[in-house]
Amino acid sequence: MSDLKNIVLNYVKNEYLEEGDDREVDFNTPLISGGIVDSFSMVSLKRFLENKYNIQIPDAKATPDAFDTVNNIAELLKEFNIQ
Amino acid sequence: MAFPEAIRSIYKSELAGIRDAGIFKEERIICAPQNSEIEVEFPIGAAKQKVINMCANNYLGLSSHPDVVEAARKGLDHRGYGMSSVRFICGTQDIHKELEQKLTTFLGTEDTILFPSCMDANAGVFEAVLTDQDVMIADRLVHASIVDGMRLCKAMTDTFKHSDMAHLEEKLQLHEKARVKLIITDGSFSMDGDLAKLDKIVELAEKYGALVFVDDSHASGFIGKTGRGTHEQCGVMGKIDIITTTLGKALGGASGGCVSGRRELVEMCRQKARPYLFSNTIPPVVVSGAIRVLEIISKTTERRDKLEKNTIFWRKGLTEAGLIIKEGETPIVPVMLFNAKLSQDFARDLYAEGIYAVGFFFPVVPKGQARIRTQLSAAHEMHHLEKALAAFTKVGGKYDILHKTKQEIIDKYGM
Numbered sequence: 001m002s003d004l005k006n007i008v009l010n011y012v013k014n015e016y017l018e019e020g021d022d023r024e025v026d027f028n029t030p031l032i033s034g035g036i037v038d039s040f041s042m043v044s045l046k047r048f049l050e051n052k053y054n055i056q057i058p059d060a061k062a063t064p065d066a067f068d069t070v071n072n073i074a075e076l077l078k079e080f081n082i083q
Numbered sequence: 084m085a086f087p088e089a090i091r092s093i094y095k096s097e098l099a100g101i102r103d104a105g106i107f108k109e110e111r112i113i114c115a116p117q118n119s120e121i122e123v124e125f126p127i128g129a130a131k132q133k134v135i136n137m138c139a140n141n142y143l144g145l146s147s148h149p150d151v152v153e154a155a156r157k158g159l160d161h162r163g164y165g166m167s168s169v170r171f172i173c174g175t176q177d178i179h180k181e182l183e184q185k186l187t188t189f190l191g192t193e194d195t196i197l198f199p200s201c202m203d204a205n206a207g208v209f210e211a212v213l214t215d216q217d218v219m220i221a222d223r224l225v226h227a228s229i230v231d232g233m234r235l236c237k238a239m240t241d242t243f244k245h246s247d248m249a250h251l252e253e254k255l256q257l258h259e260k261a262r263v264k265l266i267i268t269d270g271s272f273s274m275d276g277d278l279a280k281l282d283k284i285v286e287l288a289e290k291y292g293a294l295v296f297v298d299d300s301h302a303s304g305f306i307g308k309t310g311r312g313t314h315e316q317c318g319v320m321g322k323i324d325i326i327t328t329t330l331g332k333a334l335g336g337a338s339g340g341c342v343s344g345r346r347e348l349v350e351m352c353r354q355k356a357r358p359y360l361f362s363n364t365i366p367p368v369v370v371s372g373a374i375r376v377l378e379i380i381s382k383t384t385e386r387r388d389k390l391e392k393n394t395i396f397w398r399k400g401l402t403e404a405g406l407i408i409k410e411g412e413t414p415i416v417p418v419m420l421f422n423a424k425l426s427q428d429f430a431r432d433l434y435a436e437g438i439y440a441v442g443f444f445f446p447v448v449p450k451g452q453a454r455i456r457t458q459l460s461a462a463h464e465m466h467h468l469e470k471a472l473a474a475f476t477k478v479g480g481k482y483d484i485l486h487k488t489k490q491e492i493i494d495k496y497g498m
Binding site for chain 2: 043
């Protein structure tokens, strides 16, 4: 499980933090409500998860809340039997 | 209907919150035509003060140019004050078509449609040309009006890191299957004064079959050898599918904007763009002034050449004085102070020295990147710039930030 979380965390850091942005991001950091991932950019995270784990996340499940922390994302992925 | 105290208090408390956060915006009252020297009343009720204006978007110094004022006056005489109609009912005059034609020629595109403002152009264009089968891929630092326009559109959204071409290419690959992929960027970024890498963006667009959108509001009239804009500077005239720009900055500075580009895309805006369909267009007096502006700048590059000289002088002067500026070549020159309070104090002291410039800090710019944004104009004479430079040097000396590194300034004042 922590492997999966680390994979997602690394993706978030590389994708959304600018060079020189030294904000601490961990499994519990609010990504969307904390302003790290804006609503325009969330699609990349969704696509990354879909491609990486070969799943389709329905739009109804890809809510800002479900994507708000790495822990929430891990919970969401459990529904697709990915741990 | 009354405005009950319970409701009034909601807004009072919200406004108090804005004040407490130190981001309450106040207007400064200008008691003169827009120019390089203006008379300002600030705060409201204070004695008027003559200051050198270093923060207008009056890049070409045409806002109060006598020829433009005269043309506007004639327009008022010959075509009246208002249209009392949207364009497609009875709100289109011959001069609206003439201005659209002149903009098409100037920008080197296929067709142009006027909007009440560039904010409106950006609000209307995406929804008019894209559907939910399409994707918009925007630079992360695009102007707020683009962000709003994208929100109104059903197409999928994605972003790429500012001017990061490798990241843009990843996104183009990610969205390869979309019907239309639209790359969205500012031409000249208004807060940092840097230019989009349009040559590289066009190259990627051609490779992946994408379209390119550029908001050139801070470039039209002066960037490029003949002032056509960022696409001229980057050697990609005729290759930008959609350009939006404003008449509210270099091009006379009054108001109005446009979408200029591929014929079919402009026509889609005429059919579907809501700010065009449901709002009056630019009034005849402004249209007449703007036509004159385009005639002036199409005949000679004298004004953009003077602006370029002023910009070189100003950038070199600030750097030699020991201030930190954002590198670049545009007349938007941010003087970096990093700390929000320092940017406010610095601006206040400049004002006392007769220099009008504004400090910007979070949330307008990222945290720790507070600055004073200076903007050059062809209306600045050398004596204006020398006086402004002396003031920046004096105030910089007072705060002991001359010839200091970014880290030294941050150590002294905090982020």
